[in-house]
Amino acid sequence: MALSDVKTAAARLSTLVDGLDESTARGDSVLPGWSRGHVITHLANFSRAFTRQVEYALRGELIEVYDGGRPARDAEIEAGAHRPAAELTADLNEAVAALLAAWDRVGPDDWSRPILHRNSTLAQGIDATWRELVIHTSDLGLSSTPDDWPAPFCAHLLEFLRPRTPDGVHLILQPSDGPLWENGTGQDHVLTGTLTALTAWYAGRPSPTPIAGPAPELLPYP
Structure with a gap:
């Protein structure tokens, strides 16, 4: 940065x-x-x-x-x-x-x-x-909106927010416009959408576009 x-x-x-x-x-x-x-x-x-x-x-x-x-x-x-x-x-x-x-x-x-x-x-x-x-x-x-977040910012924010993934969850984010991102171990939860939508969801913000998949309940903001 x-x-x-x-x-x-x-x-x-x-x-x-x-x-x-x-x-x-x-x-x-x-x-x-x-x-x-x-x-x-x-x-x-x-x-x-x-x-x-x-x-x-x-x-x-x-x-x-x-x-x-x-x-x-x-x-x-x-x-x-x-x-x-x-x-x-x-x-x-x-x-x-x-x-x-x-x-x-x-x-x-x-x-x-x-x-x-x-x-x-x-x-x-x-x-x-x-x-x-x-x-x-x-x-x-x-x-x-989060749709304006630059890709480098999304990558940084996802890394910062890693502690939000709960125990027993293997979170897999598959952006349609970016590299796969994963965190944690346990049951797979695969979410798809745009990078900004997935990042917004992980940050506890409304997703600017839909995401699909079984979203786990996240831990508090670190």
């Missing part, structure tokens, strides 16, 4: 929310119980939190992703979700721009620096940034 992929995803998100009106901001997102305002607020807050992860890592320090942990994160999303549409988009654009600027400061020798997000590294952190921007852009339920 390259920083250019993250910048492409950020540009797509910015274009999608440009000119967002009040009715659209209050409308339902793809995520149950969340309006588009919730998704936009989450993306802005994530961007600020991850800017902090990068800045501290470059100083050789560690800091929690969100002060107050998950409860504080959730409360801030709820508190910010109902702001006027113009405020939501301005906050998002400012936060994402700051995050991209932080990633631009990461040098070739910095990628192994540790961060507290998933107790990982900056190299893994930029992958997390990519996932958040691409997936949640689709979650807005506007003109972007």
Whole structure:
């Protein structure tokens, strides 16, 4: 994954929310119980939190992703979700721009620096940034869907989500437009469809086109 992929995803998100009106901001997102305002607020807050992860890592320090942990994160999303549409988009654009600027400061020798997000590294952190921007852009339920996910992103996301395959299941995904992918051991579950549809299903998102086969109940998102 390259920083250019993250910048492409950020540009797509910015274009999608440009000119967002009040009715659209209050409308339902793809995520149950969340309006588009919730998704936009989450993306802005994530961007600020991850800017902090990068800045501290470059100083050789560690800091929690969100002060107050998950409860504080959730409360801030709820508190910010109902702001006027113009405020939501301005906050998002400012936060994402700051995050991209932080990633631009990461040098070739910095990628192994540790961060507290998933107790990982900056190299893994930029992958997390990519996932958040691409997936949640689709979650807005506007003109972007998982059908827009690039093949390299689908391949990355499938690998990241391997822990979702339950014990006793040999999951076999047979995309009509990509290589076979499999995970786990046990009873075969063969699913067919497009790569984006199969990836969306594995990510717990609505499939943009039908998939066929006996779909197992997946474990929680890792």
